[in-house]
Amino acid sequence: MKEEKPMLGLKNLVSIDIGSNLIKVVQLGQFSGKIRLEKAGVIDNPISNFRSDGYGVSRNAIARAIRHSLRKNRIKARDAVSSLGGSSIIIQYFKFPPLSGKELENAVQLEAQRVMGSELNGMETDFLVLPRNQKGAPGQDILFAAVPKEMVQQRRQILEQAGLNPIVVDIDCLALTNCFLRLKNLASGEDIMLLNLGARLISLAILGKESLYLVRDISLDLEAPLDLKEENMLNRTVEEIHRSIHYYQGRVQGNKVTRVFLTGGGSMTSEISNLFSKALGLPVEKWNPMQDLEYTPGKLAYQFKQSQGYLLAIAIGLGLREK
Numbered sequence: 001m002k003e004e005k006p007m008l009g010l011k012n013l014v015s016i017d018i019g020s021n022l023i024k025v026v027q028l029g030q031f032s033g034k035i036r037l038e039k040a041g042v043i044d045n046p047i048s049n050f051r052s053d054g055y056g057v058s059r060n061a062i063a064r065a066i067r068h069s070l071r072k073n074r075i076k077a078r079d080a081v082s083s084l085g086g087s088s089i090i091i092q093y094f095k096f097p098p099l100s101g102k103e104l105e106n107a108v109q110l111e112a113q114r115v116m117g118s119e120l121n122g123m124e125t126d127f128l129v130l131p132r133n134q135k136g137a138p139g140q141d142i143l144f145a146a147v148p149k150e151m152v153q154q155r156r157q158i159l160e161q162a163g164l165n166p167i168v169v170d171i172d173c174l175a176l177t178n179c180f181l182r183l184k185n186l187a188s189g190e191d192i193m194l195l196n197l198g199a200r201l202i203s204l205a206i207l208g209k210e211s212l213y214l215v216r217d218i219s220l221d222l223e224a225p226l227d228l229k230e231e232n233m234l235n236r237t238v239e240e241i242h243r244s245i246h247y248y249q250g251r252v253q254g255n256k257v258t259r260v261f262l263t264g265g266g267s268m269t270s271e272i273s274n275l276f277s278k279a280l281g282l283p284v285e286k287w288n289p290m291q292d293l294e295y296t297p298g299k300l301a302y303q304f305k306q307s308q309g310y311l312l313a314i315a316i317g318l319g320l321r322e323k
Helices: 060-072 101-122 149-161 172-183 231-251 272-280 306-311 313-319
Strands: 013-018 022-031 034-044 079-084 090-096 123-130 140-148 165-171 191-197 201-208 211-219 257-263 284-286
Touching: 013 060, 013 149, 013 313, 022 060, 022 313, 034 060, 034 306, 060 149, 079 149, 079 172, 079 313, 090 101, 090 211, 101 123, 101 140, 123 149, 123 211, 140 149, 140 165, 149 165, 165 172, 172 191, 172 201, 172 211, 172 313, 191 231, 201 231, 211 231, 231 272, 257 272, 272 284
Parallel strands: 013 079, 079 165, 191 257, 257 284
Antiparallel strands: 013 022, 022 034, 090 140, 123 140, 191 201, 201 211
16 A cells, blocks of 8 residues: 655646647546546647747747636636756756755755856756665765756746646656656566657656656657657667666666556557567556546546546646645
8 A cells, every 4th residue: 555645735736738739737636545537638739849948939829728728627726737848957866975954955056066067057956865776775866957947937927827826847757757656556676667758758767666766858859740650760769768778777786677668649659569669678568547547537528538648647747746
């Protein structure tokens, strides 16, 4: 039985995942201790080839689309969480001796300053203390994230223009990880890779039972949507995935990825599991987070299909975020 952790107020919270092609809107609830998917909507992004790290884009059309989706799906919640992804987001891993409180904050800030220099001044930053990778291993592993302040401000403005109160702006790959760890029950000692295949961005996480080893975004700077059936595109993606596996194996001695889970719009493509399995030499399966949630089909968006659940992992993970 998983330990219940305090979450943001689900009833009054809406999660907004703004992708390059689609916008996903989710509201969760809780009944008898179980998480329920109460509302879900997927709409086209009115900005063609939208990038969350693209500055200066018109935000009015996106805000209007979100407002329309909230009305259409009868979502009255006004507190909102959203997330960002892309190559502008910097993720670093630090290791320190055991520290606590202000000592740890100061150590992270000094190390970030050493690594990033003056670039740090234009960034919103946060860090996460990771679970120990090995029993008895000395020190603390820290995941440090830096996001351009302008990106965060633009996302907040979109949500505000949609009539929402932005309370958290997270990172795509962390929201994805949160969704999986909260909904799936991995065996002890099993490490898996999770890939969210978006239209132009792939969010990657390597994790174990209640453990997080590596997260990153794979951005291939594409002019057209990602087509993993195209051999060159698949090869470039697999090369980046192998780099991630090698980095993980360097950080966590003796561990191996045993399975790969695919989610996101790209995972709905036929034969995609076989393509990745052959390329990576690992068992690959698709993961629809709706299969691990309670929901009443008729209460979701009009004509919303369970197959669209593959699109919702990041939005659901945002809603499951701890306080």
